[in-house]
């Protein structure tokens with residue numbers, strides 16, 4: 001069957017002077033507030049604040065939605081990255097390949113597991129891991145012989161899936177595992193398949209500003225293999241067996257509490273309608289800004305989940321100041337590549353990952369959420385075009 005891209009939907013109406021926000025959690029809350037209040041009451045009544053029925057409900061809904069074989073709700077996106085690495089027995093001397101332009105949690109997760117992050121450059125069009133540089137880095141690592149390549153951790157930056165077709169081919173050629181860092185990308189797609197179903201294991205985050213966020217910390221591991229999910233359930237409860245008493249493997253407290261799972265379940269019901277509005281806003285940005293600034297480009301068949309809408313501008317500080325003066329907020333994700341941060345500086349030399357460093361200098365995120373009006377999206381474009389063209 002031919003692949004049909006997802007539908008967009010009309011944006012909401014707002015008064016002309018309504019302030020533009022980078023994210024908007026309040027408007028969304030109004031639409032689920034009474035359902036959430038009832039859920040609080042239910043949780044207070046049953047009293048199972050950890051491991052309540054909301055956890056299984058949330059896991060099942062996420063599996064059904066994404067097509068993943070099984071889902072394990074955990075305490076954060078970072079835990080969702082660390083726990084699979086622990087389960088794979090990643091240890092000292094093991095190389096895990098990560099892109100150099102991502103949130104610091106990707107690198108931290110590898111180091112917390114005991115592995116060594118080998119940093120890969122990005123494709124400047126997608127902002128995601130460059131599969132050609134990945135293959136090069138694996139060959140170099142093998143030739144050097146100090147580390148054993150074990151896993152690849154691509155990141156779906158800003159909501160755009162990494163190039164899993166190319167990355168999986170590299171992984172298969174070298175017998176490596178793939179753990180997708182989809183923390184920013186719930187709602188991204190590749191040829192009709194959701195993020196969560198594009199790699200054998202995907203980590204996502206329920207940090208409140210994510211496309212599917214809770215009201216606190218949380219995350220989930222989405223797996224293709226139900227046995228692996230069972231191991232994750234053991235690891236999230238200190239590595240215990242079914243009786244939850246003696247540890248049969250090393251684990252952590254990786255649990256997601258009942259309240260966060262209730263929030264995520266409730267928000268999942270809104271998700272597709274919200275996503276359709278993100279797509280509409282992004283279509284306007286793409287159309288109006290395509291010749292003005294650098295855009296993040298999806299590969300054939302891919303759909304961005306638009307966790308963030310990020311462009312490239314060479315004179316970022318001046319543009320940002322001009323936006324702010326006209327009431328348009330913006331964000332920078334990120335102004336440092338991983339190897340430019342003090343904690344990770346010894347994993348790659350300055351200048352050795354040129355596309356990551358360029359992205360860190362140029363990336364600028366514009367307001368992106370499902371509660372923007374058409375007038376607001378056009379105002380962002382007007383102000384940005386004026387700021388860039390002077």
Ligand SMILES: Cc1ncc(COP(=O)(O)O)c(C=O)c1O
Nearest residue numbers: 076077078103105106183205207
């Ligand atoms: C790419 C990426 N990976 C991992 C994480 C970690 O998620 P959490 O903050 O839920 O631990 C984030 C969070 O922002 C992220 O953006």
